[in-house]
Amino acid sequence: MIWQNFTLALGRYFDFNSRSRRAEFWGFMLISTLISAAASAWDNFLFDVEVIEKVVEVVFFVPTIAVGARRLHDTGRSGWWQLIIFTGIGIIPLLIWFCQDSDTQPNKWGSSPKYGVTNEEQDTPTYHDDQIV
Numbered sequence: 377m378i379w380q381n382f383t384l385a386l387g388r389y390f391d392f393n394s395r396s397r398r399a400e401f402w403g404f405m406l407i408s409t410l411i412s413a414a415a416s417a418w419d420n421f422l423f424d425v426e427v428i429e430k431v432v433e434v435v436f437f438v439p440t441i442a443v444g445a446r447r448l449h450d451t452g453r454s455g456w457w458q459l460i461i462f463t464g465i466g467i468i469p470l471l472i473w474f475c476q477d478s479d480t481q482p483n484k485w486g487s488s489p490k491y492g493v494t495n496e497e498q499d500t501p502t503y504h505d506d507q508i509v
Contacts, residue, residue: 377399377403378403378406378407379403379407380403381399381400381402381403381404382403382406382407383442384400384403385400385403385439385442386403386404386422386439386445388437388439388442388443389438389442389460390442390443391442391447392441392446392455394446394448394449394485395446395447395449395450395478395483395485395486395487395488395489396446396449396450396489397450397478397489397490397497398447398474398475398477398478400443400446400447400489401443401444401447401474402474404439404443404476405443406494408436408439408440411413411432411436412429412432412436413419414434414446415428415429415432416428416429425475438501441455441466444458444470444474446485447473447474448473448474449483449485449486450478450479450485450488450489450490451473451477451478451479452478452479452483453473454508455490457469457473458470458482467468471496477490478490478491483490
């Protein structure tokens with residue numbers, strides 16, 4: 377499951393316009409951190425410089441920003457809020473927001489990947505060719 381969430385996030389490499397659930401975000405963060413740690417260990421074992429680790433950082437840079445933006449979108453916030461990390465204490469609200477549950481309602485970035493159809497939409501009958509579906 378964690379691997380599937382990692383590959384899902386990685387497959388949406390340049391998607392900055394939709395929403396991601398907590399499982400996708402944290403699965404990606406866990407696997408990418410483990411890969412980075414392994415790359416760092418290999419660098420320490422094989423080289424005097426951080427060659428492999430820097431390559432891994434470059435490869436994961438854009439997907440990390442993208443999945444962070446999508447996670448913030450899922451909580452109803454702009455992906456630009458990631459910039460508060462540069463304030464020094466910005467990591468605290470980011471961690472809180474990344475841990476928040478999905479908005480149940482659709483927002484400007486789409487419908488909820490967790491809840492899908494909202495309760496209001498479910499209770500409203502849909503008509504197709506004079507038949508209630």
